[in-house]
Amino acid sequence: MKKVTIADVAQHAGVSKSTVSQYLNQRYDYMGEQTKARIEETINVLGYRPNILARSLKQKSxxxxxxxxxxxxxxxxxxxxxxxxxxxxxxxxxxxxxxxxxxxxxxxxxxxxxxxxxxxxxxxxxxxxxxxxxxxxxxxxxxxxxxxxxxxxxxxxxxxxDNEKAAFIAVETLVKNGYSKIALLSPPFEHAITPRMERLNGYKNALQEYQIPLNEEYIVSGKTSEMQSLIGKLIYLKDPPKAILATNDHVLMELLTYVKKNQIRIPEEIGVIGIDEVSFADIYSPSLTTIAQPSxxxxxxxxxxxxxxxxxxxxxxxxxxxxxxxxxxxxxxx
Known part of the structure; x- marks a missing residue:
């Protein structure tokens, strides 16, 4: 079956090829409504499909x-x-x-x-x-x-x-709500993954600002597959944290899963705050305090x-x- 070309459309519509090209590129500045309607009808009748490859070569895009x-x-x-x-x-x-x-x-x-x-x-x-x-x-x-x-x-x-500021605000919020034993939960720390490292720095800066001693046991990072075990070890430390900062949505999900499975009450037994707004944050019970990114x-x-x-x-x-x-x-x- 013969491929329909711009020349075929132009001949059938009674216009020049350049006019058809202008129509296809939505350049209607000097084109009458009747001409536009005639070209559109012709394209539909003939079943014309633009050659995207040829156009990209011509336009270098x-x-x-x-x-x-x-x-x-x-x-x-x-x-x-x-x-x-x-x-x-x-x-x-x-x-x-x-x-x-x-x-x-x-x-x-x-x-x-x-x-x-x-x-x-x-x-x-x-x-x-x-x-x-x-x-x-x-x-x-x-x-x-x-x-x-x-x-x-x-x-x-x-x-x-501003990842450092996000973590700083999270810790500051917990401190102002009466928490001093604050843990941080994160995916593995890798220098190439900026948010993880910057959020860790923001956490440390906030503790220093509010004169809370840094407890290395409260900094927990690991793969998703390890997270439930890591959270369990954190919760059952001799001196466990009273609040946890989850540094992204996946970590927050793992934390909430552990809390529900082990019937730990939020915020009575553990305070929770997460970086990344999640769709269920306001309908979860209790609703979740978060630090949102303007994504x-x-x-x-x-x-x-x-x-x-x-x-x-x-x-x-x-x-x-x-x-x-x-x-x-x-x-x-x-």
Whole structure:
């Protein structure tokens, strides 16, 4: 079956090929309503489908960006992706989502795949394991924006939370509510994962500010598979904590699971506060006090920064770090 071309549409509609091209690119400034209606009707009658590959070669743009997320199961990640997709939809861009699972090997494959597909830019939650590869992209002036994590040695615009302030506010809230024995629960501490290290620093700074001695036994980190056992050891210390700061949504879920399973009362027996607002926070009983990230604003900022780089196509003289303010949401858990 013969493929329908722009020339066929133009001939059938009685207009020039350039007019059809302007219609397809939504440039209607000097186009009458009757002409637009006639072209639209012709396209529907003939079943014309634009050649996306040919258009991308001509425009030197695939109108597509890639997003490499560290772990798509985090609430923060999904909300950021949604915001990025909203911005891209407004600009008629497509989004390819890649989940690296915090594995540098997967991240490397996704970077190479996205480059092979000639996406116009990449937003990444970097693992920290592909520094040389990202440095090459920066040297090539390839549009790239980091979100949630800083990687030493790579100069590119980065969007993230003021993580130290988030943890400081959490501890401060607990202290003001009468708690002094405060534990921190976290995924494994890795220097490449900025939020974990910065939230640990914020926790320590707050303890120092309020003259509370640091108890190393109260700092607990581990994989999700280990978390129930680690929480049990924490709860049954000789001098156990009276409140726990969960540093992300997954850790909070593990803590709530343990508390429910062992019939520990919140906040009577243990105070709980979490960083990352979760959808069930206000309907959980008791409702959960959290430190929220403005994830939609952060995702939109990352997308807009990337589009600025795509459009300007110029080397940035100095990469900037954009920090967003955490927000305390007071409820009943501490």
């Amino acid at each position: 695939t109108t597509t960006i890639g997003v490499i997320v560290a772990n798509i199961l985090h609430v923060f990640s999904t909300q950021v992706i949604r915001a990025i997709e909203d911005v891209c939809n407004e600009k008629d861009f497509h989004v390819i989502i890649c989940n690296a699972d915090n594995q540098p090997e997967k991240e490397k494959k996704y970077i190479e795949m996205l480059r092979a597909k000639q996406v116009d830019g990449i937003i990444a939650f970097p693992t920290g394991g592909n520094i040389a590869l990202y440095q090459d992209l920066v040297r090539e002036n390839y549009p790239i924006v980091f979100i949630d994590r800083l990687i030493e040695g790579i100069e590119t615009n980065t969007v993230l939370l 939609f604003e952060m995702g939109a900022k990352a997308a807009n920064l990337l589009f600025e780089r795509i459009q300007k196509k110029e080397i940035i003289n100095q990469a900037k770090i954009y920090r967003f303010e955490p927000k305390l949401i007071v409820r009943e858990s501490c």
